[in-house]
Amino acid sequence: MLVTWLSLRLLVGKETHSLAIMKAIGFTADELTCQYIVRVSIIVLLSLSAGLLLSNTLGELLAGALLRSFGSAAFSFKQNIFFAFTAAPLIILVPSLGSALLIKTKIRSITTAQSIRV
Amino acid sequence: MEIIIEAKNLNKTYNAKGEKVLNNVSLEIQKGSFTVIMGPSGSGKSTLLYTLSGMEMPDAGTVTMMGKKISSLPEKQSALIRRETMGFVFQQTALLKNLNLLDNVLLPVWDAKKNSLPEKKQRALDLFAKTGIQGLESRMINEVSGGQLQRAGICRALMGNPDVIFCDEPTGALNSASAQECMALFYSINQEGKTIILVTHDASVASWADRILFMRDGVIVGDEDLSRLRRDNLEIRAETAMNLSKQYKI
Numbered sequence: 001m002l003v004t005w006l007s008l009r010l011l012v013g014k015e016t017h018s019l020a021i022m023k024a025i026g027f028t029a030d031e032l033t034c035q036y037i038v039r040v041s042i043i044v045l046l047s048l049s050a051g052l053l054l055s056n057t058l059g060e061l062l063a064g065a066l067l068r069s070f071g072s073a074a075f076s077f078k079q080n081i082f083f084a085f086t087a088a089p090l091i092i093l094v095p096s097l098g099s100a101l102l103i104k105t106k107i108r109s110i111t112t113a114q115s116i117r118v
Numbered sequence: 119m120e121i122i123i124e125a126k127n128l129n130k131t132y133n134a135k136g137e138k139v140l141n142n143v144s145l146e147i148q149k150g151s152f153t154v155i156m157g158p159s160g161s162g163k164s165t166l167l168y169t170l171s172g173m174e175m176p177d178a179g180t181v182t183m184m185g186k187k188i189s190s191l192p193e194k195q196s197a198l199i200r201r202e203t204m205g206f207v208f209q210q211t212a213l214l215k216n217l218n219l220l221d222n223v224l225l226p227v228w229d230a231k232k233n234s235l236p237e238k239k240q241r242a243l244d245l246f247a248k249t250g251i252q253g254l255e256s257r258m259i260n261e262v263s264g265g266q267l268q269r270a271g272i273c274r275a276l277m278g279n280p281d282v283i284f285c286d287e288p289t290g291a292l293n294s295a296s297a298q299e300c301m302a303l304f305y306s307i308n309q310e311g312k313t314i315i316l317v318t319h320d321a322s323v324a325s326w327a328d329r330i331l332f333m334r335d336g337v338i339v340g341d342e343d344l345s346r347l348r349r350d351n352l353e354i355r356a357e358t359a360m361n362l363s364k365q366y367k368i
Binding site for chain 1: 216
């Protein structure tokens with residue numbers, strides 16, 4: 001969560017001028033925060049999909065090959081459907097969305113007039 | 119004439135020393151007027167513009183626009199009023215880099231329910247034609263000249279059909295020919311009944327206005343009416359504006 005929050009703070013800092021313009025022409029901090037929530041959601045959902053796909057295809061093969069090189073005779077994944085499809089995605093999704101929500105304070109603090117003049 | 123904006127005893131301080139950027143400023147703006155605010159750097163002219171538009175809150179005093187006290191509204195209502203009744207033109211870089219000109223112009227009406235997207239696009243294209251930049255809709259902002267960029271900025275300001283257009287040094291980054299073309303455009307918009315409030319330090323730009331407010335050290339030191347001067351002789355108007363700015367030591 002800390003990493004996501006810091007990355008978002010950096011991103012908002014980089015985009016301050018654009019955000020100030022949008023605030024000036026009538027966008028609210030809520031609407032601008034929504035944009036970041038959508039962006040974070042898309043990245044997280046794509047990452048989760050890629051993770052699930054890879055772990056169910058190449059994951060066992062690669063991990064098995066690695067462990068065989070250390071001398072392990074047999075290796076297989078034990079599937080936990082609840083953890084893989086519910087708990088783990090939530091563990092990643094909830095803090096990421098929380099960070100995006102927290103960024104609203106930073107967006108609200110942008111002083112439109114001063115940021116546009118920069 | 120109807121008063122569209124009324125400011126009373128505006129005070130604003132930025133720094134810790136307590137130096138006032140706006141010092142008890144009061145003024146009235148009439149509907150359909152073309153007002154220019156002139157002053158040297160740091161005189162408070164831009165701060166006054168942003169305070170009048172509700173973008174900045176005064177430390178003390180009130181701003182009333184069309185009967186609504188906008189200086190004390192919550193963020194959401196203030197944003198809604200800006201979106202529906204105001205247009206803004208800043209210096210040329212105030213367009214979003216990752217959008218093309220058409221999308222930049224459509225931005226203020228992105229969620230307006232009054233019109234469908236094709237209608238909004240048509241209005242944007244009409245504005246492109248009106249401002250003389252038709253055919254540039256799909257260009258990115260680094261693919262057009264400063265003058266064209268500013269015209270796109272004017273299109274964006276007009277997109278929501280606002281009552282008041284606030285302009286902060288709109289010709290600051292333009293050459294003199296583009297600046298005059300831009301001002302002619304503002305004048306024609308004003309003639310259609312839009313109220314224009316424009317900040318500049320250039321007398322030739324100010325000469326297009328009906329009224330010039332001179333600011334120094336956060337105070338309005340002069341309020342001059344130029345509406346009596348003939349419109350067809352811009353040189354005399356510019357000379358008058360220049361003499362007035364010298365008179366007020368701007």
